[in-house]
Amino acid sequence: MLEIANLSVSYGKHRAVDGVSLSVAMREIVVILGANGSGKTSLLRAAGGLQPMATDARIALAGQDLRRLRAHQIVEAGLALVPEGRGIFGELTVRENLQLGAFAKRARAKEAENLQRVLTLFPRLAERMNQAARTMSGGEQQMVAIGRALMSAPDILLLDEPSLGLSPLMCGELFGALEHVREAGIGVLLVEQNAKRSLAIADRGYLIENGRIVGQGSAAALRDDPAVQRAYLGVATDKH
Structure with missing residues (x-):
């Protein structure tokens, strides 16, 4: 389980994240909803070791303290981040991008198995293994980014706005794939x-x-909450 407690992130005098606590279990998808500028990306970057945080914060994965680890050590511990904008290597092929994801020691023994899982999850990538990533569509590049993260054999996957800029059809494929990721036993923390x-x-x-x-709750409770419907789901609710 990923446990985050009292996490704060500041940029100068601006407090972008203020005392956030949350958890994500294995085989669970947890979504963070909020407007632009609400602190979602800063939260994920801090958890992934890419953003300094206040010293009294706690971030632990399966009981292991991640606060003082560097980003590559956090990946080794079992936490993988897919940032907004994907961060893939455009000049490299799909195969090379995926292979880079398996650099962690925890992933090397099962690299072939993990690659097969990724290609089963995203069949389009199997057809484009020798294609330069920059020549692919946005949705296909997002598949490469998620596939690369999965190649590190994570316990928890962090995703920052994975559907941004994708077509409705590609969004459907993406969210369907995330359900399969959960079925594989991986926890997902999703900013979306x-x-x-x-x-x-x-x-x-x-x-x-x-x-x-x-606010927090089960996905079903949030879907049925009139305030959430008004703010996030575009549903007009009766005030009377």
Whole structure:
């Protein structure tokens, strides 16, 4: 289980994340919903070791303290981040991008098995293994980014806005794939603007505003909450 407690992130005098606590279990999809600028990306970057955090924060995976580890050590511990914008190597082929994901010691023994899992999850990649990643569509590049993260054999996968800019069809494929990731025993912490689709596949969710958690619950409870419907699902609710 990933456990985050009292996590705060500041940029100068601006507090982007303020005392956030949350958890993600294995075989669970947890979504974080919030407006742009609410602190979602800063939260994920801090958890992934890419952003400094306040010293009194706690981040642990299966009981192992991750706070003082570097980003590559955090991957070795079992936490993989797919950042907004994907961060793939455009000049490299699909195969080379995926192989880079298996650099962690924990992943090397089962590299072939993990590759087969990724290609089963994203059959399009099997057809494009020798294609330069930059020549692919946005949705296909997102598949490469997620596949590369899965090649590190993570226990928990962090995803920052994976559906951003994708077509409705590609979004459907992406969210379907995340359900299969959960079935494989991996926990998913998902930051996503598409609240309707993410709540449809999630087990639980958190609401974040101005860097603070302002609500949480099961995905079903959040879907049925009139305030959530108004703010995130585009549903007009009766005020009377």
